[in-house]
Amino acid sequence: MTIFKSARNLTRAATLVGLCMAGTTAVSAQEITLRGASMFDEQHAFTKTMEKFAELVDEYYDGDVVFDLRLNGELGVEADYVTFLQQGVAIDYTIMAPSNMATFAPSIPLMDMPFLFRDQDHWEATLSSDVLKPLEDELLEKADIMVIGYTGGGVRNVISKEPIENLEQLAGFKMRVMGAPIQAQIFSALTAAPSAIAYNEVYNAIQTGVIAGFENEAASIQNLKFYEVAPHVTLTKHAITVRPIVMSGKTFRKLPDPLQQAVLKAGVEAGAFGRELESREDGQKLQEMVDAGQLTVHEFANREQLLEMVAPVQDAYAAELGATELLEAIRAK
Incomplete structure (x- = not known):
C-alpha cells in the first residue's frame, strides 16, 4: 500500500513525527516510509512526477511503503536537499537541478550546461541513453546520491524587469544564475x-534592484509568480532542463532487494513520464501567462551568435573536468 502525505492533507502519527525529527527512515517488518521533498505545489510537474514514481513503486513492489511527500519548500530549498540526501537524513528522494549538487560532485552540472542540447530530440536521446553514466557514478562516489531517473523538459529563458532583445541590451545585465561555476561562465561569455543568489531570494532581489532578472523555465515563473517583478521573457532558449530524480544512497542500501529493484525501475519510468509532462506543459504555461497579461515575450536577435560565443567556454569546462570525451559523446547523440 502506498500512501501520499502532502503538505495539504498530511496526517501523521506521533511515532512518524518522531522518526522524521530524528532524520531516520522508518523501516519495520510491516512498513517502510520514504520521505520526498518539493519546492513547489501539487500542480507542478516535479510533484506529479514524484507521485508517479510512488505509484510505480507500489505497482512493482509487493510490500508496504508509505511516501511522505512534503511540498512548497517545507523542508527548505534544493541546496538543503543535497545535504540531507548526502547525510541520509530528513529526505530520501527528490528532483533537483544538477547545479545544486556541484559542491559534492563538480562534474555533475555538465549535464545541465547552457546550450548543451541542439533541440528536444537531442535532449530526449541523451536522457534515454546511458551516456550520462560517468556523471552518475561520480555523484554516487563523492556524494552518496543515486540518480534513479531523469525528468525535466522546461525550456529556460531570460526573465527581466525591462525588455532584452539583443546582445547590446544583454551586456551588463545583472542576473541571477545557479551556483555551479559553469552557469556564470556561460553568461559572462555572453557579456551579462x-x-x-539563493533561489528563495530572487524575487526580493529583483524587487529591490540587486539584480535585474534571472533565467528559468515557465513552470517556476508561474508557480512562484516571478512575473510580478520581472514581466519580460526573452527567448534565449539556452537550456532544456535536465532534472535528475535522486535518492540518498544511504536510504537505498537499507531497502530490501525487491524494493531496490522496484525503485530503479520506477525511477526510469517516472522520469520518462515527467519529461513528457513537463515538455508538454512548458509551452502551455508560458502562453497562459502571456494571455493573462503577466508576461511579454521577446525574440532574441541573432541567437545563433550566442551558440558561437559559448562553445569555447563549454570546451574549456569539459577539459578542466577531464570530460572532453563525455561532452563529445553528448554532442554526438
Whole structure:
C-alpha cells in the first residue's frame, strides 16, 4: 500500500513525527516510509512526477511503503536537499537541478550546461541513453546520491524587469544564475553580469534592484509568480532542463532487494513520464501567462551568435573536468 502525505492533507502519527525529527527512515517488518521533498505545489510537474514514481513503486513492489511527500519548500530549498540526501537524513528522494549538487560532485552540472542540447530530440536521446553514466557514478562516489531517473523538459529563458532583445541590451545585465561555476561562465561569455543568489531570494532581489532578472523555465515563473517583478521573457532558449530524480544512497542500501529493484525501475519510468509532462506543459504555461497579461515575450536577435560565443567556454569546462570525451559523446547523440 502506498500512501501520499502532502503538505495539504498530511496526517501523521506521533511515532512518524518522531522518526522524521530524528532524520531516520522508518523501516519495520510491516512498513517502510520514504520521505520526498518539493519546492513547489501539487500542480507542478516535479510533484506529479514524484507521485508517479510512488505509484510505480507500489505497482512493482509487493510490500508496504508509505511516501511522505512534503511540498512548497517545507523542508527548505534544493541546496538543503543535497545535504540531507548526502547525510541520509530528513529526505530520501527528490528532483533537483544538477547545479545544486556541484559542491559534492563538480562534474555533475555538465549535464545541465547552457546550450548543451541542439533541440528536444537531442535532449530526449541523451536522457534515454546511458551516456550520462560517468556523471552518475561520480555523484554516487563523492556524494552518496543515486540518480534513479531523469525528468525535466522546461525550456529556460531570460526573465527581466525591462525588455532584452539583443546582445547590446544583454551586456551588463545583472542576473541571477545557479551556483555551479559553469552557469556564470556561460553568461559572462555572453557579456551579462551573472551572480549566484539563493533561489528563495530572487524575487526580493529583483524587487529591490540587486539584480535585474534571472533565467528559468515557465513552470517556476508561474508557480512562484516571478512575473510580478520581472514581466519580460526573452527567448534565449539556452537550456532544456535536465532534472535528475535522486535518492540518498544511504536510504537505498537499507531497502530490501525487491524494493531496490522496484525503485530503479520506477525511477526510469517516472522520469520518462515527467519529461513528457513537463515538455508538454512548458509551452502551455508560458502562453497562459502571456494571455493573462503577466508576461511579454521577446525574440532574441541573432541567437545563433550566442551558440558561437559559448562553445569555447563549454570546451574549456569539459577539459578542466577531464570530460572532453563525455561532452563529445553528448554532442554526438
